Amino acid sequence: MSFIDLSVLFEPDTLSDIPIMRPHFQYSDHETGAGEMMKTYGCSREDLPAGGCCADTRISCADHSGTHMDAPWHYAPTMNGGERARTIDEMPMEWCMGNGVCIHFQDKPDGYKVTAADLEQYFRRIDYQLKPLDIVLLHTGAQKNYGRTEYRITGCGVGREATLWLLRQGVKVVGTDAWSWDVPLPLVAKEFAKTKDPSVIWEGHLAGVEMEYYQMEKMTNLDLLPVTGFQVICFPIKIKGGSAGWVRSIAVL
Known part of the structure; x- marks a missing residue:
């Protein structure tokens, strides 16, 4: 048995975060x-x-500083089509430990939006059928820029349809080594400025309005993970009413 630390070092004044989030x-x-x-x-x-x-x-610091788990309350006040969104202290503990699956999309360009078709093709290629409560991690390669301002615009992100595709397979917890589960926000802002299409705004997060899920952001060492064959342990700190909670996530091989 071996362990891989999937959480970044929690340190002061990191340039990876916007000023209001820096510890x-x-x-x-x-x-x-x-x-x-x-x-x-x-x-x-x-x-x-x-x-x-x-x-x-x-x-x-903010509850989104460092490696953390977002709760549905972060996305919107409701989830599952109208229920009150849960805060991080209300997250079911049984969802915080399970079989891990790593999607290695580090070759996707910065700002690429992962689609449901991309995921279907990936899982066909690795010959794996997702199971309920699998914990799905997205390796974007963004971790190479952690500690620098460039981190916030590095890596691919997951769109609404791809997020919902995962959730419909019974996935409740996902994670990424990028700053956000979504396409980097500054890049989406540029797209919106051109198109004025509101559907591109925070679309991966807002999938949680339709179906409940939790997401880890700012993970590390996902490049060390196999595609399958490991366990993920990722219990967030129990912050009352929190929109997120810091998490010491590990992989067990």
């Missing part, structure tokens, strides 16, 4: 911690370890 860290060292311990316990410095103690870190 900010405030580190408190052991000497500062020792001072707090002296206040708490009424002890002297000599009563504590020579090197100090009780370091901690305070973090300010």
Whole structure:
């Protein structure tokens, strides 16, 4: 048995995120911690370890910072054709662990929109029939730009029809190594400016209005995965009312 870490390093001020999503860290060292311990316990410095103690870190970030799981509430207020959309703390736990399937589309150009026909052809080629609760991961190759602003415009994305095709096979959880499950947002904005077609806006996400699903974004190491034959474990942090939750996702081979 071996493990592959599918989550990026959660670090401060990464350029991969837009400014309002960038995590900010405030580190408190052991000497500062020792001072707090002296206040708490009424002890002297000599009563504590020579090197100090009780370091901690305070973090300010969005629930979409780093590798995270989007909940249907992020997409819209309703799901499944009218039900109240679930928040991340309401995600069924049994959907967070299952057989993994990796779609290797790293050769698709940046901004390419994956279609249902692309998926049908891919699964015919690998001779695999999706099963309910398979966890489907999309390897776009975007991870090579993680940590840079270019990351936000790198990789292919999944359109509405392709997302719904996966969901109709019983898939509930998907993931990508790109910034978004959708085609990179700045590229879609350019398309909309030309066409004024609202159907291109966030179409992969908005498929969740029709059918409930959860998506992981900003994953890593998907290039190390086989097509099938591994398990994915991806429990999100239980944020009350959260539109997403940070996730330490791993593959077990």
